[in-house]
Amino acid sequence: MAAEGQEQGLRCRGLDVAFGGNSVLRQIDFDARPGFTGLIGPNGAGKTTIFNVITGYVRPQGGDVTLDGVDLLGKRRSAIAHTGVARTFQTPKLITEISVLENVMLGMDGHRRLRDWRSVLGTPGRERTARREALAALGEFGLARYADQPVSSLSLGSQKLIEVVRALVSKPRLLLLDEPAAGVSVDEVKRMTEPLMRWTTENGLCLVIIEHDLELVSQLCPTITVLDFGRVLVTGGPREVTSNPEVISAYLGASFAAERA
């Protein structure tokens, strides 16, 4: 679909966002190619704001956002989702009263075209197909046994996993995960990352992950962008990033950086 090879994936250029007089993002350049990309930085650095700009929740004062060469800025949120952008939120946004399976099916519901009247009407055949697809996706994350449970009965970790599955079944081109591992057990993180790695390699998915767990991000992401106070500190490989003195001082405090030096 890309016009040129170099246009593959997400490309953000010169993003400027200010809330009132408060500048949140300043001239941000950020790219995500197929595979994992890490987005890290201290609290308030502007990581989630970048997600919000990409998904249409925040309109930037300046800059460009394209996915495979298609301009995303100015589009409505649902239209951005239809171009292949899916995301999760820091706190899972699920319907607690319906089942896990139905929540996952919701990930496909928004992507049914009106022309496909059968799925719009929810004919038994289409519902069955959707159910099967959702169940298979849950199975990949080891959640199939919870399919019929109401979401409210599950732990926060499982709920975060379900949100990831719901985002994946929409077959996105770009998936934005906002702190998927925060408050999640080691076991659940493993259950999340393994199938995610498979999905990304199999489908050429561009996956951006905001995460505080540096070790996890270093393991998963060949490219990491570090933000601090709304600007990019550095973009590079895990080793380059973790050894950068500016990053160490922003992340672990100036005293730690001095100690290391």
Added chain:
Amino acid sequence: MSGIDWRRAGRPAAFVLSTIVLAVLAAVVPYYLTAYSLYILTEVVIFALACLGLTVVIGWSGQVALAQAGFFGVGAYGAAFLSAHGFPWFGAVAVTALAAAFIGVLIGVPTTRLRGFYFAIATLAFGELMTQIFSSWKSFTGGALGLPVDLLRFGSLNPTVSLWYVSAAILAVSLAILWHVSRTRWGRCLRAVRDLEIATGSLGLSATKYKVEAFAVSAILGSVAGSLYGQALTFITPSSFTSTLVIEFLIVVLVGGVDKLFGAIVGAAFLVVVQEELQSVGAYQRLVFGIALVLMVRFLPGGLVPLLYSTVRRLTGRRRKVEAGPLETDPNPVVDVAV
């Protein structure tokens, strides 16, 4: 998950059986009730139908719409007017319902963008506007003098019995459709609009579109119920469709359970029967309803239907699935380190 889940396998059979039983009951009811009791029962069915619309718009899509009395009136006047001008009754009802849906979209597009309270006020204003139109557009509605209704008759059946059959059949069909809808795509999307507000966009769903659709569907149900109500009244005047009716509809959905499909039926039965029983106390009726509502919201915020479910469950000894959740029964429990 191995083997056959007999409880689930038994569901279609139980469904077919209870449908047959209910259909037979509905068919024979006119032969065992007095004309007056049948009239009361028909009124319950009509109110339930109108309030099913509120279940969709308030319960499922989460918008407190107060326009239902307006659509109820549109249905009553529209069907009466059209059938007086040569339309067959069912055609008149259908055309009126489509017109109501159109009005619903027209009103819904600007108002569903408003939040909670403001949406409620805007839709209440629409209802009031309708009442004004009913009393002032004399060539169409007959103004305060009212509009007589051509009564529906099937063969040798009298109008009361005919109306009962039509009302019961329409309610049954509407229930079946909404039951299907509540478990499939559209129902899920409406709940997403209600519960996930900001996340709906990133799921590819346009919240406004679904809100307008829900409002239009509630307009259709309100209008069809209104057409039936016109038959029940036999003579319609604007005073039948004032904001008092809005309050009554709200009582129905709150008492029954606002997001429960059968809430509208239970609530309508409560409203109509209590109104009948309390006719002797006159103005104190309102007081009783007021107290009942306060008690209801305080002690049973989910309405009567969940209470009925839990009572049945207690009597039959069945436990809710939720209570025996996965955390207790799973051999490999999922445990969070930090929440």
